[in-house]
Amino acid sequence: MWMAGWLVAMLVLAIAGRETTRELPVFQIMEMRSVIGLVLLWPMVLRSGGLAAMKTQRLTQHIFRNMAHYASQFGWFLALTMIPLAQLVAIEFTMPIWTAVLAVAVLGERMGLWKSVAVALGLVGVAIIVRPHAGAIAPGQLVALAAAVGFAISLITVKVLTRTEGTVSIVFWMLIVQSVLGLLPALHVWQWPSAQVWPWVVVISICGTFSHFCLARAMLYADATVVVPMDFLRVPFTALIGWWLYAENIDAYTLVGAGLILGGNLLNLKGAGAVSTSVARAT
Numbered sequence: 001m002w003m004a005g006w007l008v009a010m011l012v013l014a015i016a017g018r019e020t021t022r023e024l025p026v027f028q029i030m031e032m033r034s035v036i037g038l039v040l041l042w043p044m045v046l047r048s049g050g051l052a053a054m055k056t057q058r059l060t061q062h063i064f065r066n067m068a069h070y071a072s073q074f075g076w077f078l079a080l081t082m083i084p085l086a087q088l089v090a091i092e093f094t095m096p097i098w099t100a101v102l103a104v105a106v107l108g109e110r111m112g113l114w115k116s117v118a119v120a121l122g123l124v125g126v127a128i129i130v131r132p133h134a135g136a137i138a139p140g141q142l143v144a145l146a147a148a149v150g151f152a153i154s155l156i157t158v159k160v161l162t163r164t165e166g167t168v169s170i171v172f173w174m175l176i177v178q179s180v181l182g183l184l185p186a187l188h189v190w191q192w193p194s195a196q197v198w199p200w201v202v203v204i205s206i207c208g209t210f211s212h213f214c215l216a217r218a219m220l221y222a223d224a225t226v227v228v229p230m231d232f233l234r235v236p237f238t239a240l241i242g243w244w245l246y247a248e249n250i251d252a253y254t255l256v257g258a259g260l261i262l263g264g265n266l267l268n269l270k271g272a273g274a275v276s277t278s279v280a281r282a283t
C-alpha cells in the first residue's frame with residue numbers, strides 16, 4: 001500500500017508538472033515546491049526534535065547533493081515540456097544503471113555480471129529510444145538523459161549521507177538548500193500564478209515532498225527486491241496517461257527501448273537478490 005502511494009504520487013506529479021509548466025517558468029515552480037514543501041515537512045521536523053535535531057556536520061555534502069538534485073529536477077521539468085511523457089519516464093529509468101556505475105567508482109562496489117548486463121541493456125535501450133542514427137537527437141531527450149545521470153549522483157550522495165544523517169534531516173536540508181539555490185532565478189522570472197494553476201502547484205509540493213516518505217515506508221515493510229520492481233509500473237502507466245490525456249503517440253521504438261531498460265534493471269535486482277541470498281547462507 002505504501003508503494004501504491006509512491007506510484008500514485010509520481011504519476012500525479014507528472015500530470016501536475018505538465019499542467020503547471022504551461023503557465024509558469026520551471027525555476028518558479030521549483031522554488032514554490034521547495035518553500036511549500038518546507039511548510040508541509042515542518043510537523044515532521046517538530047516530531048523529530050525540532051531545528052536542534054536538524055543540525056549537521058556534513059553541510060558540504062548536503063549542498064553538493066542538492067546542487068545535483070536541483071539541476072536534475074530542473075532538467076526533468078524542462079524535458080516534460082519537450083518530449084512525450086513515455087519517453088521521459090523511460091529515459092529516467094536509466095537512473096539505476098548510472099547509479100550502479102557510480103557505486104563502483106565512488107563507493108567501491110563490485111560491478112559483477114548482472115550489473116554489467118544491466119548497463120549494456122540500458123545503453124542499448126536509450127539508443128533505441130533516442131535513435132541517433134535516424135536523424136537529429138531531440139534536445140529534450142538529451143536533457144532527460146542528463147537529468148537521469150544527475151539523479152544518480154544525488155542518490156549516491158544520499159546513500160553516503162544516510163550513514164550519519166536521518167531521513168527527515170536529509171529532506172529538510174534538501175528543501176532548505178534548494179530554496180536558497182532557486183531564489184534568485186525564481187525572482188528573475190516570477191509571475192503571479194493564476195487561480196487555475198495554484199492547485200497544481202500545491203499538488204506538486206505535496207507529491208514531491210511525501211512521495212519519498214511513502215517509498216521509505218514501503219522499504220520498511222518489504223525487501224527492496226519486492227518494492228523497487230513495482231516502480232517500473234510507472235513506465236506503462238505514464239505512457240497510458242500521455243496517450244489518454246495528451247494524445248501522445250506511443251511508438252514501437254519507445255516500447256522496445258523501455259523494455260530493455262526495465263529488463264536490465266530487473267536483471268540487476270535479480271543479481272542483487274542472489275548475492276544477498278548467498279551471503280545469508282554463508283552467515
